[in-house]
Amino acid sequence: MKEAIFKTFVSRFLILILNFGLVIYSTNMWGSSGKGVISIIIADLSIISFFANIFVGSSMSYFARKFRTEEILSFAYIWAVLIGILVPVIFSFSRSAEYFYFLIALSVTSSLLSANINLFVGQQNIKLFNLYTILQQLVHIVFIVIIVYVIKFASVNAYFVAQICCFVLLFIASFFQISKSLEVKKIAFSREIGLKLFSYGWKTQLSAFLQFLNNRLSFYYLEYFKGIVSVGIFSVGIAFSEAVWTVSRSLSVVLYSDVVNSTDSNNAIEKTKISLRVSFLVTLLFLVIMLLIPADWYAMIFGKDFRQTKEIILWLAPGILAIAVSNIIGYYFAGINKLRILNVKSLAGLLFTIISSFYIVPKWGIKGACIINSASYCLSSGVLFWRFYQITEFHIRDFILSKKEIDLLIKKILKIHA
Template identity: 80%
Template sequence: MKQNTIFKTFVSRFLILILNFGLVIYSTNMWGSSGKGLISIIIADLTIISFFANVFVGSSMSYFAKKIRTEEMLLFAYLWAVITGIMIPVLFSFSHASEYSGYLIALSVMSSLLTANINLFVGQQNIKMFNVYTVLQQVVHIIFIIIIVYFVKITSVNAYFIAQISCFTLLFITSAVQLTRKAHFKGILLSKKIAFQMFSYGWKIQLSTFLQFLNNRLSFYFLEYFKGIVSVGIFSVGIAFSEAVWTVSRSLSVVLYADVINNTNSNDALEKTKISLRISFLITLLFIGMMLIIPANWYAMIFGKDFSQTKEIVLLLSPGILAIAVSNIIGYYFAGINKLRILNIKSLVGLLLTIISSFYIIPRWGIRGACIINSASYCLSSGVLFWRFYRITEFRIRDFILSKAEINVLMRKLVKK
């Protein structure tokens, strides 16, 4: 694993973290807790849809990038993105407000098309383009929000969704041009064998991801049902902090995944996993400490008076944030070696805890209860993954501590940059 690639990926993810917080601050102040709650629900719906789309446009694109011709994979991925992006939001419209169905369809289609291209970059080990497009998703989204709110004069929460659709569309077009310059689509047929290969790998990894998503987001729906949309908006800011911190482990995971699927040396892959694991553990611990140092009244000042509970939410979520940050690394290792069963088991265990406890705890304790449930679920599911990983390798405390040599390398790169 190239240290320079890890460093650049970390820098790009840290930039995304900053931009994401800027967007959260703006949306809470612009549209309040109810507007933020609506955005959170629509984005949660979009994430659910993406799990179905990602059977073809997700990790399958990375895993088979050097095994199947680019144009053959893109043909399946693009068709699947359009089909799922239209059909599933239509089904959702029967249980959700139809006012936002059009936005959800456009977001689903364009997000899936762009995801296919980005994951293909990962499989080609073109991490530079992966980093560029993940950062641009935040940058371009913010630029379009500025244009739509302050120049087009659309000031309702609709501006958020219109800007995001415009962002996905622009980035899909530019990335597609890059990927298809040397592709030859003429005469390409839909191969059942390729479809089966991509589907077989894709649905297994997406099942795990979907179950983990439910662990992360099911509390939104329980809170909306028992306590109302405002509580979802307040709770979502704490979750936004969690996901911002996870950008560190996810950036390391992407680099590790691209390396593992192209690496035939199992011992080398294990050692690289442990290096990523300890970097993720220590940096996540640092970020959590920084968030807890910030005075509670600062959160209310930054996000608005409705969000005075944010520090307490972050504190209650902290154990789970740290557990997931580390287990993300191990999860991508198992995905890279096509050992997907354990990912499904760990996600299912966490989900069962979330469902069973939510019916009792959230009606009584509200947002605090949702935090406790999420954190407990994260720790339990991560514990299952740790147990499986350390059955195939020796457990060492130093797996979580950077060596002097690694610290020196990191410091030299920081100084150089």
């Protein structure tokens, strides 16, 4: 597992760099207003993805070794297309129709690709999972360069066109790899399997959706009370948060893949604690680095509108660290099919966000949104910590790498550079 964690960490570090590059480019290319549009559309896409993920998300991973691929992939693909069309149509009644067709294309293609990637996780093919997660960033950037500088299409729409092209290409490539082991004659639609996929999927996605609302409601409050520009400025700080979280989320995926395929509960807890301390220390390191960077550098890198970025990161830092660690524990509970606690922690954070945002965001704007997010993250994470340490003993060493683990990490790094 430690080798898988290390490889996943390296891949997530590459994604972190690519993601920062994309954020820097988009803020300089399209400004705070364009970044605000991108953030709102991606937030809408994320909401749609939660509905799609009932079949294409963790259900694919959880049941990958329990049923034949032909029996679960067919459900996932059909659901991806239906939700990818239906939910944007519902959204169109309350939001601008300007990006309606982009949203449909993004929803369908991203969901189809997610089905394939999550299947790799369930099959414990972490190598392919890491590869396609990196390629989602890298290929997106390549298509942006082609569309903006070769085709000469430079509006903010280029961002979405490039992302659609990226999803399509990666879906075709990943399906080609999956199809090598598929038998068309065995494709079937079992009511029993469909109900099991749905039952597990909606329970995990309910928690994820509540947590997403907890993460993203501030965007909509800021847009309503302070305008789209404030969303663009605030979104850069959130982009830093999510870039840092790619490490913990990827470690969580490795852990989840191991837990759902394990019958030893003590071993699963030990693996959770290993992932927990790696996530804690790496996230802390990234936060220290980001807070040491002078505020003027952020303005120079992202544009003069983004001088507040360092202050935003500072206010978000406690919550970023809390979520980075609780992500690990959350995936442990998902892996052992204990989903109620995930819903409880997400609901606690969401209720706090909804109630406090009405009073704080109109008064304090971006700073208020940061304080609310950070406090909410700490509250929801605290619920998970409390439950996890009810079933296991708490030790300070859970957050400190052992000498043996440090030596192993150094050897791996030296091996890469040899």
